[in-house]
Amino acid sequence: MNCDTTTQQITLNYQELKDMALQIRRDTIRMISFRGSGHPGGALGIADILAALYGYSMDHAPDRLNDPHRDRLVLSNGHICAAWYSVLSLQGYIPREELSTHRAINSRLQGHPARDKLPLLVETSSGPLGQGLSVANGLALAKRLDGHSGRVYCIVGDGEMQEGIIWEALLTSSHFKLANLTLIVAFNNLQIDGEVAKIKNLEPLAEKLSRFGWKVIDINGHDFDQIVQAFEAAKGEKNQPAVIIARTIMGKGIPFMENDPKWHGACPSPEEAKKALEYLGYASNYSDFPVPEEAE
Amino acid sequence: MNFRSHTPVRDAFGKALLELGNSNPDVVVLTADLTEAIRVHWFAKAFPHRFFQMGISENDMIGTAAGLALAGKIPFVTTFAVFATSLANLPVRLSVGYNQANVKIAASHGGITVGGDGASHQSFDDLALMRMIPGMTVVAPSDATEAYKATLAIAEHKGPVYMRLGRIPTPLITTPESPFNLGKAQVLRAGSDVAIFSIGTMLSITIEAAQTLETKGVSARVINIHTLKPLDSDVILEAARECGCLVTVEEHTILGGLGGAVSEVISCNYPVPIEMVGIKDTFGESGGPEEILKKYGLTARNVVKACYKVIERKRNRA
Numbered sequence: 001m002n003c004d005t006t007t008q009q010i011t012l013n014y015q016e017l018k019d020m021a022l023q024i025r026r027d028t029i030r031m032i033s034f035r036g037s038g039h040p041g042g043a044l045g046i047a048d049i050l051a052a053l054y055g056y057s058m059d060h061a062p063d064r065l066n067d068p069h070r071d072r073l074v075l076s077n078g079h080i081c082a083a084w085y086s087v088l089s090l091q092g093y094i095p096r097e098e099l100s101t102h103r104a105i106n107s108r109l110q111g112h113p114a115r116d117k118l119p120l121l122v123e124t125s126s127g128p129l130g131q132g133l134s135v136a137n138g139l140a141l142a143k144r145l146d147g148h149s150g151r152v153y154c155i156v157g158d159g160e161m162q163e164g165i166i167w168e169a170l171l172t173s174s175h176f177k178l179a180n181l182t183l184i185v186a187f188n189n190l191q192i193d194g195e196v197a198k199i200k201n202l203e204p205l206a207e208k209l210s211r212f213g214w215k216v217i218d219i220n221g222h223d224f225d226q227i228v229q230a231f232e233a234a235k236g237e238k239n240q241p242a243v244i245i246a247r248t249i250m251g252k253g254i255p256f257m258e259n260d261p262k263w264h265g266a267c268p269s270p271e272e273a274k275k276a277l278e279y280l281g282y283a284s285n286y287s288d289f290p291v292p293e294e295a296e
Numbered sequence: 297m298n299f300r301s302h303t304p305v306r307d308a309f310g311k312a313l314l315e316l317g318n319s320n321p322d323v324v325v326l327t328a329d330l331t332e333a334i335r336v337h338w339f340a341k342a343f344p345h346r347f348f349q350m351g352i353s354e355n356d357m358i359g360t361a362a363g364l365a366l367a368g369k370i371p372f373v374t375t376f377a378v379f380a381t382s383l384a385n386l387p388v389r390l391s392v393g394y395n396q397a398n399v400k401i402a403a404s405h406g407g408i409t410v411g412g413d414g415a416s417h418q419s420f421d422d423l424a425l426m427r428m429i430p431g432m433t434v435v436a437p438s439d440a441t442e443a444y445k446a447t448l449a450i451a452e453h454k455g456p457v458y459m460r461l462g463r464i465p466t467p468l469i470t471t472p473e474s475p476f477n478l479g480k481a482q483v484l485r486a487g488s489d490v491a492i493f494s495i496g497t498m499l500s501i502t503i504e505a506a507q508t509l510e511t512k513g514v515s516a517r518v519i520n521i522h523t524l525k526p527l528d529s530d531v532i533l534e535a536a537r538e539c540g541c542l543v544t545v546e547e548h549t550i551l552g553g554l555g556g557a558v559s560e561v562i563s564c565n566y567p568v569p570i571e572m573v574g575i576k577d578t579f580g581e582s583g584g585p586e587e588i589l590k591k592y593g594l595t596a597r598n599v600v601k602a603c604y605k606v607i608e609r610k611r612n613r614a
Contacts, residue, residue: 068367115366115395124366125394128386134356135391138363138371141348145324145369165387168356176348 014224016285020090021051023286025253026277027086027099033273034291035103038111041263042157043083045188045248048222049155050087057231059150062092065120068148072139074123076132077157077186078112079265085109089289093121096289130163132156133183137172140181151235155184159191162200167212173241174213182234183214183243186221188250190261206245214243221246254279298472299440302465305497306404308440309461310335312447313372317343320370323451326361327374328354334374334404334461354384358399362391365398370451377403377419377460381426392456393429399457400450401426406436406460407497407547408575408592409585418580419460423495424552426458427525433478434525436460436496439468442522445476453478462497462547464585469499470520481528487517490603491535491542495521495554498545498573498594505599516603521554529561536562541569541610543602547594550574569609571602 024047032038054060058071075084082102089096094108101107108117112127124135136154143150160166173181185205189196196202206216215237219226227246234242250264251257254276257268268276297315299308316323317339324346331337331349340347350357354375361371373380380403381388392399408418426434435450435457437443443461450457474482481493485506494502499520506516517539519531536542542562546554555572562568575592589595 124362124391126390128390131359131387131391134359134387135363135366137356138360138365139367140363141360142364142367142369145345146367165353165355165359168351168353169359172350172353172356172360175351 017048017051017055017224019283019285020055020087021047022280023090023283024050024083024086025280026283026288027089028082029254029268029273029276029280030288030291031082031085031099031102032267033270034100037103037267038082039079039265040082040268041190041250041257041261042077042080042186042188044252044254044257045221045250046080046155046186047083047252048224049184049186049227049246049248050083052224052227052231053153054087054091056228058153068146069150071150072123072152074126074132074136074139074152074154075113076126076136076154077129077160078126080157080186081109081113084113088121090286099289100291129157129160130165133166133169134172136181136183137169137176137178140173140178141176143180144178150180152181153184154181155186158185158187158189158196158202159199161185161202161205170209170212170214177239178241179238181241182231183241185243185245186248187245188248190250190259190264192261192264194261209243209245213240215240216243216245218245219247221248222252297444299444299468301468303440303468304463304465305437305440305443305461306335308443309402309447310338312444313339314342316448316451317346320451322368322370323372324348324364324369325372325374326350326357328352328357328379330375334402336374354379355387358384358387358401359391361399362387362395362397366395370398370400372400372402374402374404376417377406377422378417381419381422381458385425388426389429393432396431396455398454401456401458402447402461403459404461405463407462408580408588409462409464409497409547411463411585412582414582415579420549420575420580421552422458422460423524423546423548423554424556427552427557429456431455432525433457433523435478435523436462437522438494438496438499438520439466439470441468441472442470442476446522449476449478460496464497466497467500469503476522479523479526479528481531482520482522483517483531484520485516485518487515488539489515490607491517491519491539492545492599492603493519493521493532493542493554493558494545495524496547498547501594501596502545502599504596505603508596508600509603514603514607524554524557527557527561529565532558532561533566536566536568541606543571543573543599543606545599546574548574549577551577569606569613571606573598573602
């Protein structure tokens, strides 16, 4: 772990987080398979990070949406929203049964997160890549201006970092010393056309971001111990923004989906979905969301 | 506030911002390396902690402003019109428009009278680009007095706003006392032979044209459209019914701007002949403001000619 955290050893029962991540993956497969479209690859890859954010790191609660001191999450790579809708339902923000409406007409759960459909929950609508970090900077600046506590988290994809506005925003975060901001780069080294390193290389990313004035924490994004330590290290930083480069695997948890860019935006067939759910197994503390009977 | 004639509209904007800084603690200002050019230096000096210098990063500036707005601030973002609307179009569409974020985009150098800078800096399509975004209010004050009132009004309005500030100093036509209501056009001259609609800095040449027409016995109604969206369709339809023909005048392409917007209203409700004075689907060039206006057909003479032409078309229909 390339992580210079000085925080104390955190002992947690990671089983709870692992269980939540497993349910997020089950939900993701079932939502996308049920509607016949969506983006499974990145969503499966970010499940552990989302479980750790909502289950451990973020200061949040469904009855505190109007509390200006709460933490906020900007999902800049909006296409992975199936996993995010899942964690929102597991945390009591939206009903479990609503997950079956993802991508359907009249649904609040749009194919990319839409603030007009889910005010307060969606901090900013996303979809076109690169846009979220600037908005997250604005949210963090406002917190500072108003003396509100709480952090702003922002998740971006690795391919997304090829957008120019991201680098403008990276400069802004460090120029204004936004220590209340944590950026998470979901780094699975895959984008639609193939390997990020071959399409337009970002590496050495840690070095670049460090030179841009960020505290950089480079971790395995599927290791809960590392994830939790990284969040703590980011919170401990008082003078600069922190970025967690979370090395993840696209399609994580389902062997035939792992590391195959085809699964960025492909829907598994009913047989593939069944097989995927068998690979995943069942979560002990959660159950699958119900789907309308006529569609079964 | 009283201004001297030919005060640039951006000066009035800067003074209004200063007033807002005192009266509304939620107002913050962002700029992209154009602090003095857009006259936000007065605000910056008075309220340094509410002023954000964003560098030459217009896309990022718009996104940051959206975040500030979503957290309850009233951000005024300032840059040149071509950068705010063309360069940063996606963040304006997504992070401001789609979010319905309470961001006020105040853009100077709107139009083609930016002087020697040439076509790359001339903004002849900004009003059309902003008008296409659902929920975006689009405002273009005609003189310093109106720019001052418009700035205060858009700060009160809840929702995204684009305000175009022209480059050239214009004579004062509106008065501090005359009412300014977003979305309500102002009939500045009565008339019954033809109605002329003007937006932004074209108001003075429009008035001049109406005065010329009066000496020839033609009665021209002059209507100041300071708010392109929402458009005051009542005033437009009233003019169509009472005058029977219309002319639009804009320092902007006739495609999708004032000419397009007025045409949409009349063609769907009460079709009458219309002529459009504006940029004819072309890029501009360097030159003095007066030379450019002349070459691209934006003078009082062009307005007079358009009025004769449209009155002729009306007669031929009768």
